[in-house]
């Protein structure tokens with residue numbers, strides 16, 4: 390995710406439009422059913438929760454839930470969602486989060502990885518895994534390359550990150566870092582952790598990566 394302001398604070402107020410596009414409805418209906426089942430009774434850490442679209446569906450299933458985001462504006466919106474009464478919210482990046490006294494046994498990040506600069510991937514995953522218990526489940530959800538049809542990647546930086554131009558509600562345009570990772574990239578990134586049961590599911594509009602940390606790590 391870009392540490393620079395990529396315009397998200399301005400976009401957050403109407404961010405749910407991402408979830409209102411009719412062609413995504415089928416994938417989203419399936420995700421809204423499947424995802425909460427993965428977190429039933431778990432201690433969950435959610436990264437980059439944004440305006441809490443997924444928080445509202447996952448938190449009611451969980452035993453404990455911490456949702457992070459760098460944007461206080463986004464967290465304020467997330468706190469107004471139904472079903473988030475038991476959620477602890479924190480304005481933090483995963484790399485800045487102190488190691489929890491009791492590790493989480495599950496993690497979720499929606500539409501986070503695609504915005505994470507490639508050069509920060511290793512550090513972000515190390516920080517995330519440092520907060521998790523052995524055997525913890527991690528699920529990353531993100532846009533399939535179809536999203537790139539709507540907002541084409543117009544340029545790449547020297548690290549290989551792609552950038553889209555997205556319209557803002559004030560009539561301006563934001564330059565947004567957006568990557569579309571491959572399964573091979575995940576296998577390389579996760580190899581040092583001995584991640585088990587890694588599965589990458591590609592639906593039409595979203596991809597979903599699920600893996601478990603080894604029982605001892």
Ligand SMILES: C[S@@+](CC[C@H](N)C(=O)[O-])C[C@H]1O[C@@H](n2cnc3c(N)ncnc32)[C@H](O)[C@@H]1O
Nearest residue numbers: 390397437438439442458459460463482499500
């Ligand atoms: C595309 S939104 C996704 C929001 C939400 N997870 C969803 O699926 O609807 C990306 C979120 O990442 C947050 N963000 C940006 N940089 C971040 C960082 N370095 N650490 C954590 N969150 C960050 C933004 O504030 C924004 O809320």
